[in-house]
Amino acid sequence: MKNDDKTFFKIGVLGAFLASLCCIGPLILIALGVGTASSVLSIGYNKPYFLIGALLFFIVAAVFYIRKKNKAVCDCGDGTQKLDKKKVAVQIFIALCAMVVLYLLLTFVLVPFLAPLVYKYLY
Amino acid sequence: MNKKLLLIIILLVLVGVIGFRLAVKNNESSNAVQKVAVDTKNLHHLAMKIDGMYCASCPYNVENALKDTPGVVNVTVGFVGKEIINGTVEGRGEVVYDATKTNPDKMLQAILPYKGAVVNDEATTSTELAPLSKTFGL
Numbered sequence: 001m002k003n004d005d006k007t008f009f010k011i012g013v014l015g016a017f018l019a020s021l022c023c024i025g026p027l028i029l030i031a032l033g034v035g036t037a038s039s040v041l042s043i044g045y046n047k048p049y050f051l052i053g054a055l056l057f058f059i060v061a062a063v064f065y066i067r068k069k070n071k072a073v074c075d076c077g078d079g080t081q082k083l084d085k086k087k088v089a090v091q092i093f094i095a096l097c098a099m100v101v102l103y104l105l106l107t108f109v110l111v112p113f114l115a116p117l118v119y120k121y122l123y
Numbered sequence: 124m125n126k127k128l129l130l131i132i133i134l135l136v137l138v139g140v141i142g143f144r145l146a147v148k149n150n151e152s153s154n155a156v157q158k159v160a161v162d163t164k165n166l167h168h169l170a171m172k173i174d175g176m177y178c179a180s181c182p183y184n185v186e187n188a189l190k191d192t193p194g195v196v197n198v199t200v201g202f203v204g205k206e207i208i209n210g211t212v213e214g215r216g217e218v219v220y221d222a223t224k225t226n227p228d229k230m231l232q233a234i235l236p237y238k239g240a241v242v243n244d245e246a247t248t249s250t251e252l253a254p255l256s257k258t259f260g261l
Binding site: 008022024027032033036037042044045047105108112115116118119 | 147175181185234236
């Protein structure tokens, strides 16, 4: 995988973390001892906003990525080169898939595993 | 600064803080005195519906917020079935509480912003509760 491809893949991973912050966030705060069960309730309750935020983050990152790629193609000389739209679309699609899969793993596998442990041993 | 080094430092700090808290908690629980026996005369069993629980950590957060309420003796919170209400899975909570120390209104306040509604509230003599399922299917 090239460096640019990796960068956009990382955006997908970061997006997944942002989206699942509603569920993991309270557990992290409880584990670190900086929150009580009552004080973290509103974080989990606002899940839709985290999902919308993560999606917006991904869309903005994709737009910037396409513009960067476009600029790189235009800067390289006579202007005869064209942006490989198909390749960029595949990269964005892979990153989106990675984001969705990682989000599902974090939310439906990691959180149900961690939540009882955190509350049992750290609260 | 090197990104990897920064990441390692952050991870070490996190592991250190969690490890320290684990050690302190274990020490506290081994030194803990036995709980005072509950007076069963004033016990009430409250069943409530809880709306707004979206994810797997929600029942744990709500359950522990109720546990923190003075007068609550035993509590279990979980999802019931796969019914979706306003985009969220229907939740249910059962609480055994001392009626002289708290009341359903205080408990509903304690779980805000989750929307709770009292389904049933009656006197009981038992503090036992069957744990509700905290998982739900997609």
